[in-house]
Amino acid sequence: MTAAAKPKRPRAELDAYYTPDWPILRFVLAVHEELELLLRDPAARLLEPCAGDGAIIRVVESLVAGADRKNWVANDINFRAVARLREQGIYTAHGDALAFKLDLGVHDAHIAVAITNPKYLANFPLKLARHLMTQPRPPAFFAMLCRITLLETPARAKFFREFPPHVYVLPERVSYTGDGQSDNAGAAWFVFRPGQTDSRLFWLTDDHVQPGLPLDGE
Numbered sequence: 673m674t675a676a677a678k679p680k681r682p683r684a685e686l687d688a689y690y691t692p693d694w695p696i697l698r699f700v701l702a703v704h705e706e707l708e709l710l711l712r713d714p715a716a717r718l719l720e721p722c723a724g725d726g727a728i729i730r731v732v733e734s735l736v737a738g739a740d741r742k743n744w745v746a747n748d749i750n751f752r753a754v755a756r757l758r759e760q761g762i763y764t765a766h767g768d769a770l771a772f773k774l775d776l777g778v779h780d781a782h783i784a785v786a787i788t789n790p791k792y793l794a795n796f797p798l799k800l801a802r803h804l805m806t807q808p809r810p811p812a813f814f815a816m817l818c819r820i821t822l823l824e825t826p827a828r829a830k831f832f833r834e835f836p837p838h839v840y841v842l843p844e845r846v847s848y849t850g851d852g853q854s855d856n857a858g859a860a861w862f863v864f865r866p867g868q869t870d871s872r873l874f875w876l877t878d879d880h881v882q883p884g885l886p887l888d889g890e
């Protein structure tokens with residue numbers, strides 16, 4: 673007799689799986705010097721384009737000089753998430769991240785850093801990466817937390833040759849449901865920088881130290 677297949681848990685509306693602190697902490701500890709350098713410019717702002725409940729904003733704010741919430745621009749398509757973010761004092765737009773314009777229209781203020789865990793379905797992460805990295809002034813640093821299987825498929829390989837990511841691998845799987853359950857895949861932070869011409873791999877172990885990467889990505 674074959675065992676009945678375990679019913680698949682339905683995915684939350686809009687992929688609302690908010691990121692626990694540890695994968696953000698581990699990544700930000702590896703790249704905080706680069707972020708702090710970018711944020712020394714008083715006109716530099718940070719963007720969370722699919723901000724959910726603001727998990728990434730809170731952790732980055734707690735670790736990185738210059739990342740106080742007054743310097744963030746958040747966005748989400750879910751109006752309830754937008755209302756909660758605004759209650760936390762975070763400037764938040766309500767719309768599709770794929771239509772978000774990086775030109776803030778305020779003096780020389782510009783988005784220097786963008787960081788998110790985006791919706792995964794419908795190839796959304798790569799659409800978002802293309803949308804942000806092809807704007808007239810793209811962020812100097814764009815990071816997104818995704819399943820490691822984002823590396824698969826011929827169409828994505830073509831995209832990654834055009835926009836080579838630096839991939840920071842989390843050696844443990846991330847549970848988004850608070851019960852230890854996870855997808856059948858590992859996760860990694862995919863980092864894009866304008867002019868980055870090669871892909872590299874980093875492992876986010878506890879003792880990970882960011883190698884001295886020149887900021888032009890080469």
Ligand SMILES: C[S@@+](CC[C@H](N)C(=O)[O-])C[C@H]1O[C@@H](n2cnc3c(N)ncnc32)[C@H](O)[C@@H]1O
Nearest residue numbers: 686689690691722723724749750768769789791
């Ligand atoms: C996986 S959750 C992660 C939320 C947050 N980035 C975090 O790390 O906790 C994805 C978020 O994307 C939002 N979202 C889904 N489609 C979107 C779209 N087209 N534009 C902007 N946000 C979207 C959802 O409402 C949800 O808050």
